[in-house]
Amino acid sequence: xxxxxxxxxxxxxxxxxxxxxxxxxxxxxxxxxxxxxxxxxxxxxxxxxxxxxxxxxxxxxxxxxxxxxxxxxxxxxxxxxxxxxxxxxxxxxxxxxxxxxxxxxxxxxxxxxxxxxxxxxxxxxxxxxxxxxxxxxxxxxxxxxxxxxxxxxxxxxxxxxxxxxxxxxxxxxxxxxxxxxxxxxxxxxxxxxxxxxxxxxxxxxxxxxxxxxxxxxxxxxxxxxxxxxxxxxxxxxxxxxxxxxxxxxxxxxxxxx
Amino acid sequence: xxxxxxxxxxxxxxxxxxxxxxxxxxxxxxxxxxxxxxxxxxxxxxxxxxxxxxxxxxxxxxxxxxxxxxxxxxxxxxxxxxxxxxxxxxxxxxxxxxxxxxxxxxxxxxxxxxxxxxxxxxxxxxxxxxxxxxxxxxxxxxxxxxxxxxxxxxxxxxxxxxxxxxxxxxxxxxxxxxxxxxxxxxxxxxxxxxxxxxxxxxxxxxxxxxxxxxxxxxxxxxxxxxxxxxxxxxxxxxxxxxxxxxxxxxxxxxxxxxxxxxxxxxxxxxxxxxxxxxxxxxxxxxxxxxxxxxxxxxxxxxxx
Ligand SMILES: Cc1cc2nc3c(=O)[nH]c(=O)nc-3n(C[C@H](O)[C@H](O)[C@H](O)COP(=O)(O)OP(=O)(O)OC[C@H]3O[C@@H](n4cnc5c(N)ncnc54)[C@H](O)[C@@H]3O)c2cc1C
Ligand SMILES: Cc1cc2nc3c(=O)[nH]c(=O)nc-3n(C[C@H](O)[C@H](O)[C@H](O)COP(=O)(O)O)c2cc1C
Ligand code: FES
Numbered sequence: 001x002x003x004x005x006x007x008x009x010x011x012x013x014x015x016x017x018x019x020x021x022x023x024x025x026x027x028x029x030x031x032x033x034x035x036x037x038x039x040x041x042x043x044x045x046x047x048x049x050x051x052x053x054x055x056x057x058x059x060x061x062x063x064x065x066x067x068x069x070x071x072x073x074x075x076x077x078x079x080x081x082x083x084x085x086x087x088x089x090x091x092x093x094x095x096x097x098x099x100x101x102x103x104x105x106x107x108x109x110x111x112x113x114x115x116x117x118x119x120x121x122x123x124x125x126x127x128x129x130x131x132x133x134x135x136x137x138x139x140x141x142x143x144x145x146x147x148x149x150x151x152x153x154x155x156x157x158x159x160x161x162x163x164x165x166x167x168x169x170x171x172x173x174x175x176x177x178x179x180x181x182x183x184x185x186x187x188x189x190x191x192x193x194x195x196x197x198x199x200x201x202x203x204x205x206x207x208x209x210x211x212x213x214x215x216x217x218x219x220x221x222x223x224x225x226x227x228x229x230x231x232x233x234x235x236x237x238x239x240x241x242x243x244x245x246x247x248x249x250x251x252x253x254x255x256x257x
Numbered sequence: 258x259x260x261x262x263x264x265x266x267x268x269x270x271x272x273x274x275x276x277x278x279x280x281x282x283x284x285x286x287x288x289x290x291x292x293x294x295x296x297x298x299x300x301x302x303x304x305x306x307x308x309x310x311x312x313x314x315x316x317x318x319x320x321x322x323x324x325x326x327x328x329x330x331x332x333x334x335x336x337x338x339x340x341x342x343x344x345x346x347x348x349x350x351x352x353x354x355x356x357x358x359x360x361x362x363x364x365x366x367x368x369x370x371x372x373x374x375x376x377x378x379x380x381x382x383x384x385x386x387x388x389x390x391x392x393x394x395x396x397x398x399x400x401x402x403x404x405x406x407x408x409x410x411x412x413x414x415x416x417x418x419x420x421x422x423x424x425x426x427x428x429x430x431x432x433x434x435x436x437x438x439x440x441x442x443x444x445x446x447x448x449x450x451x452x453x454x455x456x457x458x459x460x461x462x463x464x465x466x467x468x469x470x471x472x473x474x475x476x477x478x479x480x481x482x483x484x485x486x487x488x489x490x491x492x493x494x495x496x497x498x499x500x501x502x503x504x505x506x507x508x509x510x511x512x513x514x515x516x517x518x519x520x521x522x523x524x525x526x527x528x529x530x531x532x533x534x535x536x537x538x539x540x541x542x543x544x545x546x547x548x549x550x551x552x553x554x555x556x557x558x559x560x561x
């Protein structure tokens with residue numbers, strides 16, 4: 001794996017718009033440094049351009065193009081609400097690329113995403129150059145408004161689940177995973193989403209003896225491995241989600257911590 | 258005009274500048290290799306180190322609060338042996354004094370740690386008697402002069418290195434604690450450690466932090482830290498390392514004026530990983546503008 005030197009850039013916002021009715025925004029930033037080699041699964045620490053927010057916010061790199069990176073985020077609290085007000089053309093400080101990315105070595109990848117966990121899977125799908133399938137789940141059809149168009153031409157097959165059955169299969173992604181795994185010959189599963197979903201997917205893939213990588217979320221201050229806000233216990237000892245992760249082998253992590 | 262100099266000496270340690278990093282906020286220095294310029298740092302103060310490895314507190318460990326943050330890391334660290342055998346040889350190359358922040362659960366442990374760290378790679382030890390997170394007593398040493406003094410004496414007896422005492426702000430009379438530290442033989446005083454605080458989630462009716470309470474740091478604590486540095490300056494003649502909410506050169510200058518001989522930068526490293534370099538440049542610029550050449554020209558010059 002290539003380890004990048006970290007950069008700290010005063011990025012310029014090229015595009016910033018609401019792409020999902022459920023308060024999901026897309027932020028396209030020129031960071032004036034080549035972003036093409038950033039790995040899918042890596043993230044940045046973004047400083048909310050508003051003097052009042054102290055800590056940076058971790059956001060996954062959803063796409064790259066030349067010196068530009070795309071971030072996709074949902075309004076959660078104070079930080080993302082202030083971020084949503086940042087105007088096109090304004091500056092935003094970006095620290096990155098942080099963490100390790102997904103391991104690409106496999107022949108038949110299946111990506112599994114839930115909610116905003118779908119965002120980093122976009123770059124991953126592009127890295128697989130159309131060879132990956134995706135299983136994505138949201139609460140209802142309305143929340144599929146942003147991922148559907150984004151993934152349209154970058155994956156082979158798309159499986160959709162909604163909690164209420166308003167689109168695709170009814171229920172959670174994990175409920176439908178065993179059947180999808182049985183009917184296809186995937187050799188690796190990549191999952192990003194709510195913890196309970198990753199935990200269930202990890203269990204199912206283990207049962208099917210299929211390799212699986214998960215992308216974890218922890219509260220972060222530094223993003224560089226210094227503050228130890230984000231450490232977890234793993235089968236290989238203590239690890240920092242920001243530096244040793246956020247991507248981990250599913251068999252390495254204990255989900256119940 | 259002669260050249261501006263930020264070089265200084267603190268408790269016998271020669272430093273390239275009076276800018277240090279605060280324990281627990283700069284890892285072991287390595288994490289900041291891409292951003293820091295170690296030749297502009299006076300010293301790297303590494304993460305709180307204990308005899309045995311510690312995995313720290315469970316659950317959420319940080320919470321952002323207005324102009325600050327709470328943390329309850331709980332002194333996670335690989336233990337003193339790993340520091341000595343694996344980490345210190347790696348970070349020698351920075352050519353920057355390394356100060357090890359140590360924490361014990363008994364007086365004897367402080368002595369043992371000080372003794373083990375009496376090695377070439379270490380410039381000094383800093384006694385953390387104020388970390389509010391560790392249930393095994395940490396807090397007791399720092400809020401009561403007698404036990405703090407026995408910790409200082411235990412460390413002094415066991416090392417040839419300078420012993421820095423890091424004062425807890427969670428006390429009624431900081432000047433009294435500083436005097437006690439001086440009497441016990443400390444070589445320098447660091448202040449402040451974090452202020453005890455908490456945050457509550459009104460939806461779940463639960464504390465935000467896994468440990469319920471945590472230590473407050475960042476801009477919110479700066480006025481308190483500044484006041485304490487000033488009070489301690491009036492009370493003792495020991496060198497002072499001032500810290501608490503320093504986010505830029507201007508903040509650092511306030512600490513120097515209040516009487517700090519050096520400053521340490523903590524939380525700001527998380528926000529701007531290259532902040533220590535910016536503060537260095539800012540100090541040089543400030544001295545130039547004031548037609549001063551030496552950082553010592555502003556130390557303790559508050560006119561009050
Ligand atoms: C590696 C990583 C990648 C992420 N990628 C994305 C992404 O691509 N898109 C997206 O929408 N979200 C992503 N998140 C979650 C995102 O960081 C939070 O939603 C965001 O920080 C919320 O900030 P806030 O101020 O709006 O919320 P608040 O709740 O007000 O934030 C308070 C504090 O908690 C932290 N926090 C809150 N929720 C989370 C969370 N889920 N994970 C980590 N810290 C949190 C904040 O950073 C802040 O320090 C990612 C998190 C991590 C760790
Ligand atoms: C995440 C974090 C971890 C810390 N760990 C330690 C520690 O191990 N030992 C210690 O003496 N102080 C520790 N501190 C306190 C800092 O060294 C410093 O005294 C305090 O944060 C005030 O400075 P600041 O406002 O610039 O951060 C820690 C602070 C933070 C934010
Ligand atoms: S966020 Fe600081 S160590 Fe991971």
